[in-house]
Amino acid sequence: xxxxxxxxxxxxxxxxxxxxxxxxxxxxxxxxxxxxxxxxxxxxxxxxxxxxxxxxxxxxxxxxxxxxxxxxxxxxxxxxxxxxxxxxxxxxxxxxxxxxxxxxxxxxxxxxxxxxxxxxxxxxxxxxxxxxxxxxxxxxxxxxxxxxxxxxxxxxxxxxxxxxxxxxxxxxxxxxxxxxxxxxxxxxxxxxxxxxxxxxxxxxxxxxxxxxxxxxxxxxxxxxxxxxxxxxxxxxxxxxxxxxxxxxxxxxxxxxxxxxxxxxxxxxxxxxxxxxxxxxxxxxxxxxxxxxxxxxxxxxxxxxxxxxxxxxxxxxxxxxxxxxxxxxxxxxxxxxxxxxxxxxxxxxxxxxxxxxxxxxxxxxxxxxxxxxxxxxxxxxxxxxxxxxxxxxxxxxxxxxxxxxxxxxxxxxxxxxxxxxxxxxxxxxxxxxxxxxxxxxxxxxxxxxxxxxxxxxxxxxxxxxxxxxxxxxxxxxxxxxxxxxxxxxxxxxxxxxxxxxxxxxxxxxxxxxxxxxxxxxxxxxxxxxxxxxxxxxxxxxxxxxxxxxxxxxxxxxxxxxxxxxxxxxxxxxxxxxxxxxxxxxxxxxxxxxxxxxxxxxxxxxxxxxxxxxxxxxxxxxxxxxxxxxxxxxxxxxxxxxxxxxxxxxxxxxxxxxxxxxxxxxxxxxxxxxxxxxxxxxxxxxxxxxxxxxxxxxxxxxxxxxxxxxxxxxxxxxxxxxxxxxxxxxxxxxxx
Numbered sequence: 001x002x003x004x005x006x007x008x009x010x011x012x013x014x015x016x017x018x019x020x021x022x023x024x025x026x027x028x029x030x031x032x033x034x035x036x037x038x039x040x041x042x043x044x045x046x047x048x049x050x051x052x053x054x055x056x057x058x059x060x061x062x063x064x065x066x067x068x069x070x071x072x073x074x075x076x077x078x079x080x081x082x083x084x085x086x087x088x089x090x091x092x093x094x095x096x097x098x099x100x101x102x103x104x105x106x107x108x109x110x111x112x113x114x115x116x117x118x119x120x121x122x123x124x125x126x127x128x129x130x131x132x133x134x135x136x137x138x139x140x141x142x143x144x145x146x147x148x149x150x151x152x153x154x155x156x157x158x159x160x161x162x163x164x165x166x167x168x169x170x171x172x173x174x175x176x177x178x179x180x181x182x183x184x185x186x187x188x189x190x191x192x193x194x195x196x197x198x199x200x201x202x203x204x205x206x207x208x209x210x211x212x213x214x215x216x217x218x219x220x221x222x223x224x225x226x227x228x229x230x231x232x233x234x235x236x237x238x239x240x241x242x243x244x245x246x247x248x249x250x251x252x253x254x255x256x257x258x259x260x261x262x263x264x265x266x267x268x269x270x271x272x273x274x275x276x277x278x279x280x281x282x283x284x285x286x287x288x289x290x291x292x293x294x295x296x297x298x299x300x301x302x303x304x305x306x307x308x309x310x311x312x313x314x315x316x317x318x319x320x321x322x323x324x325x326x327x328x329x330x331x332x333x334x335x336x337x338x339x340x341x342x343x344x345x346x347x348x349x350x351x352x353x354x355x356x357x358x359x360x361x362x363x364x365x366x367x368x369x370x371x372x373x374x375x376x377x378x379x380x381x382x383x384x385x386x387x388x389x390x391x392x393x394x395x396x397x398x399x400x401x402x403x404x405x406x407x408x409x410x411x412x413x414x415x416x417x418x419x420x421x422x423x424x425x426x427x428x429x430x431x432x433x434x435x436x437x438x439x440x441x442x443x444x445x446x447x448x449x450x451x452x453x454x455x456x457x458x459x460x461x462x463x464x465x466x467x468x469x470x471x472x473x474x475x476x477x478x479x480x481x482x483x484x485x486x487x488x489x490x491x492x493x494x495x496x497x498x499x500x501x502x503x504x505x506x507x508x509x510x511x512x513x514x515x516x517x518x519x520x521x522x523x524x525x526x527x528x529x530x531x532x533x534x535x536x537x538x539x540x541x542x543x544x545x546x547x548x549x550x551x552x553x554x555x556x557x558x559x560x561x562x563x564x565x566x567x568x569x570x571x572x573x574x575x576x577x578x579x580x581x582x583x584x585x586x587x588x589x590x591x592x593x594x595x596x597x598x599x600x601x602x603x604x605x606x607x608x609x610x611x612x613x614x615x616x617x618x619x620x621x622x623x624x625x626x627x628x629x630x631x632x633x634x635x636x637x638x639x640x641x642x643x644x645x646x647x648x649x650x651x652x653x654x655x656x657x658x659x660x661x662x663x664x665x666x667x668x669x670x671x672x673x674x675x676x677x678x679x680x681x682x683x684x685x686x687x688x689x690x691x692x693x694x695x696x697x698x699x700x701x702x703x704x705x706x707x708x709x710x711x712x713x714x715x716x717x718x719x720x721x722x723x724x725x726x727x728x729x730x731x732x733x734x
Contacts, residue, residue, distance in 0.1 A: 017221035017257030021055035029058040029104040030328035031362040035074035038712040039086035044380035047093025053338025058102035064157035066117035068107040078157040082721030091165030100167040109178040110139035125189040152731040168221035176266035179205035186235035209255040223258040230265040239287040260302035261288040270575025276354025277442035302326040308351040333372040360573035371685040374692040381709040399482035404432020406676025407488030408453040410691030415460035428468035436523040440546035474656035478667040489650040491677035493518040499538030499645035501563040507599035530639020538645040540569040552587040560591040605638035647681035
């Protein structure tokens with residue numbers, strides 16, 4: 001029963017090809033790292049979204065053949081019958097909740113590392129990969145027999161998809177995949193009927209779609225995900241030119257049942273998965289909004305834009321931008337987003353904060369996780385459900401000290417499980433250090449991490465929040481009267497320049513001085529003296545660049561110094577690095593990499609180059625071998641030094657309580673645990689996971705330490721698919 005008729009349009013069915021989706025919510029293809037190798041994790045993760053109301057649930061990119069081997073990244077695959085078996089479970093889980101299952105067919109040509117298969121991909125022109133220029137990747141220039149073989153690969157993959165139970169096959173015409181390599185002039189140097197004019201360059205893409213329509217189109221929907229604008233470079237596909245003209249050309253062939261549209265390419269697909277630091281909701285609209293007017297009423301269009309507000313969704317639909325709301329990250333942050341809208345519980349939506357940690361995990365060749373939703377990827381491994389919590393068999397009273405990300409999450413989950421919880425913090429508001437983070441330049445949407453948990457905590461009658469109180473001592477905790485205690489007191493930035501490089505303080509760096517500051521001090525209003533400011537960044541994520549931008553906006557001359565190979569190095573995983581560099585350039589912020597601070601005196605920061613010692617190894621003294629060392633130093637003018645070097649746990653309270661363990665029983669304290677940054681400083685997703693996991697496993701024998709999770713791997717001695725000696729699937733023209 002929907003309580004707001006304004007949103008009824010979101011729940012209308014949509015027909016495309018031979019299929020009808022039950023509402024307008026489409027979980028776009030997105031990476032997880034689960035692939036076909038972790039069928040349980042994959043199936044339950046996708047199935048949870050179907051349970052939550054997403055009418056179409058798609059896989060990540062799905063390799064169609066060993067020539068398109070993505071290893072060391074893990075995608076779905078449809079290489080053989082083993083993949084059919086593993087992906088069938090995904091389809092079964094999605095169908096169990098009345099949703100459609102989609103698979104994105106992917107052949108990556110010159111950008112295929114093939115580090116597992118050791119095959120050679122084929123492509124339009126035999127060029128080196130510009131995505132992996134350091135890896136010596138080339139495709140083999142395809143003749144027309146090769147082109148027919150590749151098309152046959154797509155057809156065989158589609159037939160395997162049908163065997164697995166998929167309802168639609170989506171051709172990836174995005175992220176510089178093979179169809180785009182034929183379409184883009186920078187990749188396509190051919191002079192035959194597959195090169196030259198737009199119609200010729202589009203021929204391969206159209207022929208793939210036509211072959212799929214002929215092979216499975218009466219039973220499966222045949223769709224595509226297409227980037228209307230590749231954004232970068234002189235030879236890019238531009239939405240107002242060849243991007244929309246290609247849509248017209250393809251549509252005239254009648255081979256596409258639905259279009260999912262986007263922007264960006266593989267080199268910088270952060271423009272597709274735009275982070276909230278640089279891209280706001282529906283940022284792609286100007287690039288994709290004309291597609292609907294080309295394909296007309298009979299062919300639906302899916303549009304993404306990190307939609308979390310139903311009002312924004314309705315606006316996109318009623319404006320004619322699209323027929324279907326596509327989402328990847330919002331569906332990760334809240335698999336039950338559609339259901340919550342349908343039930344009139346909009347305030348309960350766990351909104352994506354656009355931090356791109358989910359993407360960063362895939363970029364690190366790891367498994368997907370989410371800052372907002374710690375159950376993502378744990379549906380099968382740990383049996384967690386984002387909206388359901390096992391009631392405590394014997395609930396007791398719990399004191400949680402510290403209301404930052406970890407403490408809020410732990411208190412919320414304990415409260416939902418039936419415990420009596422007191423959440424206490426000396427700050428007047430919830431959020432811990434994350435309140436500062438949400439005030440950094442470009443980080444406002446990060447505040448959703450706090451607001452979601454605050455709303456949930458305020459709904460729990462068995463959770464009391466005591467804020468703005470004096471900092472608790474060990475005596476306070478022991479005498480409080482709680483059965484169990486969770487310490488979540490967070491961390492602070494080092495005030496002496498201690499960091500990962502050399503692991504010792506910087507001589508002369510002391511945040512007690514007027515000329516030296518930490519991020520906390522800046523955000524609390526400490527004056528930044530002078531004009532020339534150096535941000536010393538050993539963190540490598542968003543804090544260093546945020547401090548640099550904040551001070552540049554105040555008119556300071558800012559230099560960012562880092563020990564890493566690139567500025568804000570972690571942001572290459574969140575796909576923000578190119579725009580971080582553009583921002584630094586636009587605001588005149590200089591940066592220096594591979595350097596660290598030797599010493600500081602007001603007016604001068606002395607640096608050393610990390611690789612100043614000799615490359616060779618020598619007998620530097622009789623019987624003593626090593627490098628020839630250098631004492632070369634570099635001086636920077638520096639009126640004020642900002643230390644973003646390392647975070648230090650606020651661990652004193654836990655240490656005091658542990659030292660007084662003999663007193664616990666007298667005060668009827670059963671156990672004391674620690675979570676989050678006071679245990680070890682980490683990124684927010686891990687602090688939140690820490691608090692969530694402890695609350696889920698609160699009755700285990702040793703809750704401080706995680707219970708085992710299900711590991712998916714081949715067990716030795718069991719049969720494999722394929723086996724050595726099996727025939728290679730026939731794709732070559734006879």
